[in-house]
Amino acid sequence: EVQLVESGGGLVQPGRSLRLSCAASGFTFDDYAMHWVRQAPGKGLEWVSGISWNSGSIGYADSVKGRFTISRDNAKNSLYLQMNSLRAEDTALYYCAKDISNWNTGPPGAFDIWGQGTMVTVSS
Amino acid sequence: QSALTQPASVSGSPGQSITISCTGTSSDVGGYNYVSWYQQHPGKAPKLMIYDVSNRPSGVSNRFSGSKSGNTASLTISGLQAEDEADYYCSSYTSSSYVVFGGGTKLTVL
Numbered sequence: 001e002v003q004l005v006e007s008g009g010g011l012v013q014p015g016r017s018l019r020l021s022c023a024a025s026g027f028t029f030d031d032y033a034m035h036w037v038r039q040a041p042g043k044g045l046e047w048v049s050g051i052s053w054n055s056g057s058i059g060y061a062d063s064v065k066g067r068f069t070i071s072r073d074n075a076k077n078s079l080y081l082q083m084n085s086l087r088a089e090d091t092a093l094y095y096c097a098k099d100i101s102n103w104n105t106g107p108p109g110a111f112d113i114w115g116q117g118t119m120v121t122v123s124s
Numbered sequence: 125q126s127a128l129t130q131p132a133s134v135s136g137s138p139g140q141s142i143t144i145s146c147t148g149t150s151s152d153v154g155g156y157n158y159v160s161w162y163q164q165h166p167g168k169a170p171k172l173m174i175y176d177v178s179n180r181p182s183g184v185s186n187r188f189s190g191s192k193s194g195n196t197a198s199l200t201i202s203g204l205q206a207e208d209e210a211d212y213y214c215s216s217y218t219s220s221s222y223v224v225f226g227g228g229t230k231l232t233v234l
Contacts, residue, residue: 011208035223037170044127045162045170047214047223095169107192109217110160110175 009118066074
């Protein structure tokens with residue numbers, strides 16, 4: 001079964017850090033680009049960050065650039081998001097999503113597999 | 125990067141067709157054929173319905189179709205069914221920041 005399972009969310013104080021993980025199974029992980037997409041409570045989807053199959057291409061939304069770092073470990077079929085200097089506006093459900101592309105043969109942006117998300121709440 | 129512009133809500137009766145628009149710029153929707161559409165039911169993860177403007181993933185009903193003209197992409201749902209009631213989001217590749225989503229459209233089946 002094709003599956004993405006996120007973990008690592010929780011309640012954190014402003015200015016602190018959190019690391020999200022996403023475990024992939026059921027497909028050849030290192031064939032595809034991967035992404036983090038978030039959704040604040042009652043709001044729409046926001047792309048956060050993406051990484052190509054071999055980590056050669058990485059991108060961030062302006063809202064998280066310089067604070068968040070995406071990475072992947074193809075040997076462990078895992079995707080990560082290191083979130084530093086967290087702000088109240090980072091409060092959201094964070095989804096891990098698989099791209100249909102590897103980002104080398106085509107641009108990123110179509111996400112065909114999604115996890116169920118992990119909730120991050122930034123509050124004092 | 126500003127979000128793509130979608131109507132906040134649309135509605136239709138069972139059996140009818142509806143169209144949801146998604147307006148961007150020449151730096152995203154108008155400049156590339158990399159527009160996707162997602163369906164999201166309450167409390168659920170999004171589901172890819174259309175990619176590369178008009179392609180349907182395996183398993184998605186052919187009642188869903190996509191198109192693009194200039195800086196505006198459109199999702200059309202024909203033969204509207206009760207289970208189509210959901211939020212719909214467009215997204216596009218963008219030269220400035222890779223991926224941008226629309227604000228979302230709530231579809232109500234009357």
